[in-house]
Amino acid sequence: GVLKAVANVNERIAPKIVGLSAKAQRRIDSIMIDLDGTQNKSNLGANAVLGVSIACARAAASSMKIPLYRYLRNASGIKGADGADSDDKFLIPIPFSNVINGGKHAGSPLKIQEFMIVPTGASSFSEAARMVSETYHALRQKIENRFGRTATNVGDEGGFAPPIQNAEDALNLLESAISECGYSGSIKLAIDSAASEFFLDGKYILDKEYSGEELMDYYLNLAESYPIISFEDPFEQDDFSAFRKFTYKIRAKYGDKVQVVGDDLLVTSIPRLKEGIRRRACTALLLKVNQVGTLSEAFRAAAMAFRHDWNVMVSHRSGETEDSFIADLAVGLGCGQIKLGAPCRGERTSKFNQLIRIEEEIGQEAVYAGSRFAFR
Known part of the structure; x- marks a missing residue:
């Protein structure tokens, strides 16, 4: 303890x-x-x-x-990896905000763990935070109207946990809330399946049983039907082959416009990251500093991912504190992506608020990452 x-x-x-x-x-x-x-x-x-x-x-x-984010950039030695115009610029990350919680983060029938909104079309982080907040509150009202007030209780990461059964229900709710706020085209969607949590005896148990191939086709159909730009942990955490095949299919159809993120697959472990790179299992690393244990090892993992043209997404944990360190880390590494949870609960909003403060402090040196990625 x-x-x-x-x-x-x-x-x-x-x-x-x-x-x-x-x-x-x-x-x-x-x-x-x-x-x-x-x-x-x-x-x-x-x-x-x-x-x-x-x-x-x-x-x-x-x-x-000096500010913590500036120290972290110097200490990491990962200058230039952020794609900003010069060393004087700092890339402010796009927030991936988990607004519908399922799986082990909630008590609902929904097996897929996270449905995120991603304001790629914002011009600044402060605008991105406003877009996320407005969409979150519109979503709350839609859930209340459909399921009643008790359905607006939140999960571990501040997202809602309505009694819905499948991904389509969640994605339709998000699309409706985004459209109502006038952000269609400016806010994209992302999924963290945490598929190991619903993998049993060689099958994936969602609203029905899926084989690995069937689940792959299911994800590809979702990508065709919704503006999803990121799939995280789509398969069981040791199935490098399924990850590789899915990544190949995603890249063949969407190029860099959709990423495949390894979290449970890689656990920010250098050996597993090397294996993931060797097998081309993903196109992005989810970076959790408490998994790897020290900042130096986190720097090494991020640098390795960047060297192989992977994206890096700094991430919170489902069990969090109000410490805002990861906000400074995302800016310091220049990774351009951060997973934050919903704009709800103090341990989630602390990261939003810190990034707003950093952007304000940096001023003209701040570059919001929304336009820096080739997301569709």
Whole structure:
């Protein structure tokens, strides 16, 4: 638990790093990696290791009197990966906002875990946040009108969890809310299936049973019928072959206009990322810093993905806090995409608010990423 993590920081990590410069990010992270000695930080615990890694980054930025996002860009060494016009520009990410929750994030019959709205057509992050918020509230009213007020209860990530059965119901609700707000064409859609959660005995159990091939065709039909620009974890987390085949079909039909994102498939693990790249299983990495354990390892994973022309999406977790670090990280890495949850619940809105503050602080140096991707 937390008390054990605190004890590990004070009793095991501190004696090894006290006295070092907070600016020595990679050295400090390396010391903790060696001290832990496991692949998944199970000895010291990711809570302890990542907490120290992030604390060092914050301390270093403070001592240098520069914003955290600027320090992270310098520390990562991933300059130019953001596609901004120059090193003086900062790419402000497109928010992928999970507004309908299903699967293990909610108590509804909907098996697919997340349905996201993506304001690619905004001119700034502040406008993107407004578009997301307006659509979210329009969606709430539509759900209440159709299912009653109790259906507007929210799931783990702040999205609604209405009693709907399938993806089409969710996507139709989103399309209707987007249209009502006047954002058709400016807000796209994204899906995180978390397919391992409904995979059983070689079959995918949604509103009916699907084989891997049938599920692939189902996704392709959804892409044909709705403006979906991102499919995350469409298949069971160890099925690299299904990911590869689906990615090939998506790229053949849509090119760079639709991405396939690996989360459970890759778990921000360098070995699994290498395997995913080798097998061309995806076109994007979901980057969760608490999975990899230190900032240096997160930097390495992002750099590897960029080198192979993958997209990178910095992500929150279903269990979150009000800490807004990932907002600075997304700007610092220049990845142009961030998964935030709905504009609801303090642990979700804190990231929106931090990105609005960063964009305002940067001013003319800020470039909203909406126009930087070739999404359809």
